[in-house]
Amino acid sequence: MAEVVPRQPGGAARRRASAVELVDLAGSSTPLERVATGIAELDHVLGGGLVPGSAILLGGDPGIGKSTLTLQAAAALARADRSVVYVSGEEAVDQIRLRAQRLDLSDAPVKLAGAVDVEALLGSLGGDDAPDLLIIDSIQTMRLEALEQSAGSVGQLRACADALIRYAKRTGCIVLLIGHVTKDGQIAGPRLLEHMVDAVIYFEGERGHAFRILRAVKNRFGPANEIGVFEMREAGLVAVPNPSALFLSDHDQEVPGSAVFAAVEGSRPLLVEIQALVTPGPPGSPRRTAVGLDSGRLAMLLAVLEGRCSLVMGGRDVYLNVAGGLRVQEPAADLAVALAVLSSVAACPSPRGAVALGEIGLAGEVRSVGHLELRLREASRLGFTRAVLPAGQAVPETPLALTPVRRVADLLDLFPGAWSGA
DSSP states (O other): OOOOOOOOTTOTTSOOOOOOOOOOTTOOOOOOOOBOOSOHHHHHHTTSSBOTTOEEEEEEOTTSSHHHHHHHHHHHHHHTTOOEEEEESSSOHHHHHHHHHHTTOTTSOOEEEEOOBHHHHHHHHOSTTOOSEEEEEOGGGOBOTTSOSOTTSHHHHHHHHHHHHHHHHHHOOEEEEEEOBOTTSSBSSOTHHHHHSSEEEEEESOTTSSEEEEEEEEETTSOSSOEEEEEEETTEEEEOSOHHHHHTTTOOTTSTTEEEEEEEETTEEEEEEEEEEEEEOOTTOOOEEEESSOHHHHHHHHHHHHHHHOOOOTTEEEEEEEGGGOOOOOGGGHHHHHHHHHHHHHTOOOOTTEEEOOEEOTTSBEEOOSOHHHHHHHHHHTTOOEEEEETTSOOOOOSSEEEEESBGGGGGGGSTTOOSOO
16 A cells, blocks of 8 residues: 655745745935936925836826826826836827827827727836836726736726835836726725825815815825815916915914914925804704814814814804915814814904914813924914914923913904904
């Protein structure tokens, strides 16, 4: 009887895995090589430029300017003697040429293709002469013939993205994937897509608004949450080098219901105007509308104002807007929101030349915020003279006059004589 030999895990045909090399954390590393796009705000969002071999996912609403921005970046790189390939699965080559003519980019040596087959595309590009930048517009239109699913399905998205990312890592080509978004603003397809790429950036803003916000929500080669600001013009997207001045360009401190917040987006300080309008509403069903701020956060702050300041809000409609199209996500904006609401209720302007910053808790306490020095420096640079801020926070040296606030009810003292009928 033959001897039975135990079967080895993985089968005899499987090769023995090579040993994994372990290195010290304190070892030296080669600095990242970056490719500047020539668009300062885009380079700022990416952490200094594009990294060879990286994969970037760009998302945004239809018509927001994704294709315009990428075509402008492609033309700038091509004019700087970089090889660029722009592949569209949604538009014909003639349509891209028409956009290039409108943007005065026709002379840029960008290679165009209208294709949806990833295998055929990568086969045409090869490996030895890979382009410096490959733009795919959009990843939801791409497909692999080996898979039976239609373009845009979960299987196709995962497989196409994997093939393009492996091509980037193998050749050093930078791959920029443009992605559709769902109605709630998230990139369509599996969240795995965002985990696969090296950077995820979103284009934010309203189609009817002139200004666009480019925001990095993930970046393996730089800080996340950096933003870039652009203005949409007939000649394309134009970078805005001083966003604070932009968001305050129409600011009038003499109007009730307005307050200025010193925000920090990534490493950039920004001053934005928060506007509130409080009007009488039907009893029992007041409206709460917020643009640029989380509506749940607004509802919580109104409840705190009612509970801790004895301010009746149940029969009042409240409308809140962050001027300029920026979306504020920091809890540090609480104090400015409360100040704007109180200013509207009191029908009295906020203190002249003041910025406000501080987080408000449910007990009505005002909590400290981070990056205070950055915020106050930006406010001083733009000519503000006063800061309303948490009372318990250590304050760096600043030329601004300080108004410390320990509890939200202390804000009522900024509008003396306004609360007899409130």
